[in-house]
Amino acid sequence: MADLLVVVPGITGSVLRDAAGRDVWNLSPRAIVGGLTGLRRTVGALRLPAGIGDAAPDDPAGLSAGGPITGWHLWPGFWAGGGYGRLLAHLESVNPGGVRGFGYDWRLSNRHTARLLSRRVERWLAEWRARPGNAGARVVFVCHSMGGLVVRYHLEVLGGREHAWRVVTLGTPYRGAVKAISALTGDAFGGLGALGWDEPLTELARSLPAVYQLLPTYRCVSTADGPAGLDTVSVPGADPAMVRDALAFHREIAAAVAGNGAPPYELYAFAGKIQATVQSVELGPVRRYRHEQGGVDHAGDGTVALFSAVPPEWPNTAPALLHAARHGGLPGTAALLDALTDKILARDLGGILAPPCELGLDVPEVVASGPVPVAVRADRADLLLHAVLREPGAEGPDPYGRDTVAEIRLDADGSGGYHGRIPAPEGIWRLDVTAVAETPPVTVGDYVTVASGSS
Template structure:
């Protein structure tokens, strides 16, 4: 496996989207956060309504020219810490062996899978001509090791099972991939991405984010396809998004139908192959890295009359990586095939570049054992809101073992800036360590740091203007 072509597929927000050298998404999202939310700020990244699986016309087209290296976020949906260390995490493949697949993450995962197929075939042909210079004693011809973060796993698996990629794949690695969707996508598309606690500012931001998200096919394909996605107040039985008796207000039925069709196409392709595969088993290995340490929204709450979304309620939170629930991150379609599931406490956005996971990625390339829990007893967990109003205080809490002796503190810096502000955590009456933070409009990285032994955890917090 060490001689195989390594293809990395980033997730949503994981590629720079440019036009004439301008980082269009960075400019638009910065403009959105630094003034009162307005659809005008996001006009250059919106797609035409009803685009579906087609590529956009030239005036809507953006170039994905590189992987994202700075932290980024889509308020109310997910964050990405960037991929500046991904090649090192993969064990530093030799020149020509590593292929980053930057892509326009706004587009349909079906279309992106087609683009991935063309790119992989071209790069594998090239690498097959070069491999002798680096691995003359290899046991066989090179295949493809597909490493996918977040929604990149939806692109990768569609390419493998629906577009013939399985014939040249050695292994698929998914890092926090939402195999069954995420509830946050439903809230975003219904206009309830940011909690109502933000007041009228949150409502304005929700409306602008919804208007953009409705034009992005990739967001619709993130809708949860599980049977218990919707919880109705006063009803004991959870429901799927397709239950017509309790449609989610503001969520277009066409988007729900396409999300279910997207997952159904994949499942049908997998089942068709299972009937012809030797022993019904996949011809490639599957490795899954998923988190259980972060409270994660796993459902949508509806009022008893079905007319309003509710923010709280039992059963709406569960273990996960803060974005993808534990059960959605596990590729259930691999069963009963052998799949290595590696549990970790790493948050969703950092899943691709965390040091502990990098050790496992390098082991996969070398064909070494990779089982085990990736978080030790010294691990700490930072809790902050994903979004808050700029200039107003928000609370950060850190959880961990023996924090009184480990000097917990918060380090806060604006994305793209070098200056850092350090604030000590203090115990509250309940014994939890907390700090009040605030900052100007924009994206901030908040990091919790402890000593003896050293530990850290971080999160992207989006502060929007009032």
């Protein structure tokens, strides 16, 4: 193909370096477990000054962005990502030499990042079109999570739409995610108090414009008078001005989309499904997070609800491409990569989107001590499911099982539900549940933090 593929990662998905070129943000879960003091230093270095708005820090010794992170990384309690190594390698095999990874400072306002993307794409496209046979090339964007918001602003507000051919979003929170509320209130990090992480992580979240721009734009707050939006209800601990600006960011995009009319590019939205996902919250004296919105559990990818992973102008979710995958793992899901190739190359999808079974994982992000409760929903009641707790790492499980901490078989309840409790010592672990008797085996996984105690 002659078009240029540009990958835009989500929040936490780009390497950040200091003025000396040392990685400040590129921590794998293994590195975090082995260096709690180092993580605290990292958190302090990532905080932004108050009132930064849409600008970048003017400190000459500040941080700069490298490329997309290729391995697993996480912000404990808030965000976990599988990295973009597999996605980048897959796209390179589809379009050799024609793939660019846009790394950016994911802490900053998406408006600022979109302006940087516009300049970078202009340069990349000019260079690509200068090559023989590429004179008419356009851009195909592949965006994960918040990266889709950055690209959307670039296309619709900054005028980049005329150079785009296709846009593929993977778990983009078009309508926001309730998890951003839990980060700004500090609830996301409450289970990490034993490790002394809760307060610095909360302060970090409250300093980042990007976290605010992930706030839900729909009426996500349950009140005695019915559902309410964040334009009428305060988020405890959050900066009201930053909340208002974040909501204005989404309104700015919506107004541009409405005014621009039908786009000249094709838009495909991939979304996670059947994963337990928080969709609403009660902001009373005791905050309660609910796996439902309007009395219905729509599920999602564990971070972004299904209804939020499609563009607001779509009347329903029918055009979305759904996968039973967790948010951080979407860019590396094999079936999704196959379907992504079909969209990029416009081939017949055939049976690629029908895996042998689909698994929805519900596991707490943080527990005070082991064992860890594991619940799975499946579309079949006859599966043989094994849950494995592993040492975290970027390269996948050790084929000889040397990284295995614990393994159990989940019990079936006869109606598609599976449950178990897996022993877990203190630390950060990778939990994978696999339907081992399927061909090929089907796996869903995520990270879990055991804050204190032991099994």
